Amino acid sequence: MSRVGQGIKVQYLIMKPGFIVFWGVILAIMAFQYLIFFYFTPQGTGVTPGVKSVVGGHLLAVVIFMGVATGIQCWEAFPYYLNLGGTRREFWLGCTVFNFLLSLVMAAILVGLSLIERAVFVFFGLEHSFMFRAETIDALIVLSTLVVNFVVIAAVAAGVFLLVSVLYRFSWKLLLVLGAAFLSGIMLFPAFNDWLFKVVEYVMLAVFDEINQETVMGGLAVFSAVCYLLAYPLLRGSQVKN
Amino acid sequence: MTYAVETRNLSKLFGKTKALSEVSIALQENKIYGLLGRNGAGKSTLLKLLTGQLFPTTGDIKLFGETPYENAGALSKVCIVRETGTFLKDMKARDALKVTSSYYPNWDQGLADRLVKAFKLDLKKNYKSLSLGMKSQLGIIVGLASRAPLTIFDEPYIGLDAPGRQLFYDLLLEEYGEKPRTFILSTHLIDEVANLFEEVIILEQGSVKLIEETDKxxxxxxxxxxxxxxxxxxxxxxxxxxxxxxxxxxxxxxxxxxxxxxxxxxxxxxxxxxxxxxxxxxxxxxxxxxxxxx
Missing domain, CATH: 3.30.70.2020 (Alpha-Beta Plaits)
Incomplete structure (x- = not known):
């Protein structure tokens, strides 16, 4: 196996425990949800009388997990990888490939679970607001949902990877100052929010003709690519924390 | 002449703190070096610089005639085992050995297996659940089985008891006799290892105080x-x-x-x-x- 392949394996080994725990928790939550719906509530249908709608889906949980896990994984892996004799370029390449693969796996699991949830709730004749709300679903809907989930998850991973690269290249202090300035701008100055939105809109419209789901996805894909491209020179100039 | 390690006027600053100052050393191939210095003398900084983990503020580093920075070829000739940072805490010992082995072209799996048996190490355990002594043993196995032309031990055997350390010294000499290579041992247990060193480097406050053959x-x-x-x-x-x-x-x-x-x-x-x-x-x-x- 090539050294980049080994780098991916390192990432996998770091991520494995968190991955198992995360999906274990999600499955436990689902099981608990079913228990409440179909056992504890009246009439055995699991629905409170008069309420026939349930809300599900775990995209937000997956996004939060990816954010935290990618951050920890890249933060821990960098010094370990250099200590093994790996180069920064190999680390960057390994992280990039691994993050894309993991995002794809996470999106696929998410879609699979959503399909199972939908099947269960449709079977019991319940309304739901999962990913697959349409009356009938086909391969195209499943595929497009997979792509949307993948792009969103991958963008979060890319953003966090860039953040970790900035932390390694510069320092916590700089990032804290920038983060505090950014949050202050958002919280204290509504005009800053408008300005930020307009900038994003302007960039989106400069690249795409209109803003819709496809262009948002395109924008996120470009964002991911830019994050990885920016992370490379940052990591090339980074050293382990003493 | 190509040296295993050659540094010229190597200095390292952390902010305003000078960790290393004008260090110029040339370490020959196939010798055992002792790197000595008090806490904060700059030993670990020097070793991290040699392995490309830190950038020098000024000066040059050569490993077997090549600069280590982003040089996979030069870096694959070096194995550094440190007290911390060599392994990931959530990784199983077996996985740690597997991953590590793939980075060293001369890795001897047979030797690794023999050492695991000699130390009676439980490879199923997570690194973080190993005792301090077992963590040291894992580091020693990696260092010796790597058969890297430059093998560095930065105090990784500090967790071993006296018989464990003696076993390490015996294994090191045996390995050195069988497959000569350059070893750098950074240690505070000087009396115990003094007989292993062929040459000694003493660092003090970031500068080389002494570099001399042990016999001299x-x-x-x-x-x-x-x-x-x-x-x-x-x-x-x-x-x-x-x-x-x-x-x-x-x-x-x-x-x-x-x-x-x-x-x-x-x-x-x-x-x-x-x-x-x-x-x-x-x-x-x-x-x-x-x-x-x-």
Whole structure:
């Protein structure tokens, strides 16, 4: 196996425990949800009388997990990888490939679970607001949902990877100052929010003709690519924390 | 001549703190080096610089004639085992060995398996659940089985008990005899390993205080003891790095050339000449209060 392949394996080994725990928790939550719906509530249908709608889906949980896990994984892996004799370029390449693969796996699991949830709730004749709300679903809907989930998850991973690269290249202090300035701008100055939105809109419209789901996805894909491209020179100039 | 390690005027600053200052060393291939220094002397910084983990502020580094920065070829010739940072805490010992093995082209799996058996190491355990001694054992296995042309042990055996350390020293010598390569041992347990070193580097406050072959150190480092006046008279002109008196008796620690004739003169004058252990030399040379400038 090539050294980049080994780098991916390192990432996998770091991520494995968190991955198992995360999906274990999600499955436990689902099981608990079913228990409440179909056992504890009246009439055995699991629905409170008069309420026939349930809300599900775990995209937000997956996004939060990816954010935290990618951050920890890249933060821990960098010094370990250099200590093994790996180069920064190999680390960057390994992280990039691994993050894309993991995002794809996470999106696929998410879609699979959503399909199972939908099947269960449709079977019991319940309304739901999962990913697959349409009356009938086909391969195209499943595929497009997979792509949307993948792009969103991958963008979060890319953003966090860039953040970790900035932390390694510069320092916590700089990032804290920038983060505090950014949050202050958002919280204290509504005009800053408008300005930020307009900038994003302007960039989106400069690249795409209109803003819709496809262009948002395109924008996120470009964002991911830019994050990885920016992370490379940052990591090339980074050293382990003493 | 190609050296295993060559540094020229190597300096490293962390902010305004100078961790290393103008370090110039040339370490030959297939020798065992001892890297000694007090806490904060710059040993770990030097080793991280050699392995490309840190960037020098000024100066050059060459590993087997190549710069280590982003050089997979040069880096694959080096294995560094540190007290911390060599393994990931959530990784199983078996996985740690598997991952590590793939980075070293000369990795000897047979040797790794033998050492696992010799240390009775449980590979199913997570690294973080291993005892301190077992963590050290895992590091030793990686260092020895890597068969990297430059193998660095940065205090990884500190968690071992005395028999465990002795086993490590025996294995190291056995391995060195079988497959000679360059070892750098950074340690505080100087007396225990003094006999392993062929050459010693002493760092003090980021600078090289001494770099010398162990045999030459043995020749040059000695105590002279006897009547105070006689000792003072006979060591005058020599590099005295330690002095002590007890009543009318004095002891002088000397780090200097001593010819057989001079030794004979000292002994004829009723003075006792005894060898200075490496640890004592290290203490005197790095004692901020002492006279140990060489």
């Amino acid at each position: 150190i043995k020749e040059r480092a000695f105590f002279v003891s006897g009547p105070q006046g006689e000792v003072e008279r006979r060591v005058r002109g020599k590099q005295v790095i330690y002095r002590d008196t007890l009543g009318k008796t004095a002891v002088a620690g000397v780090y200097d050339q001593l010819t057989p004739e001079e030794r004979s003169v000292l002994e004829t004058a009723g003075l006792e000449v005894s060898p200075m252990p490496l640890q004592k030399l290290f203490i005197y040379l790095t004692d901020e209060r002492g006279e140990g400038d060489v």
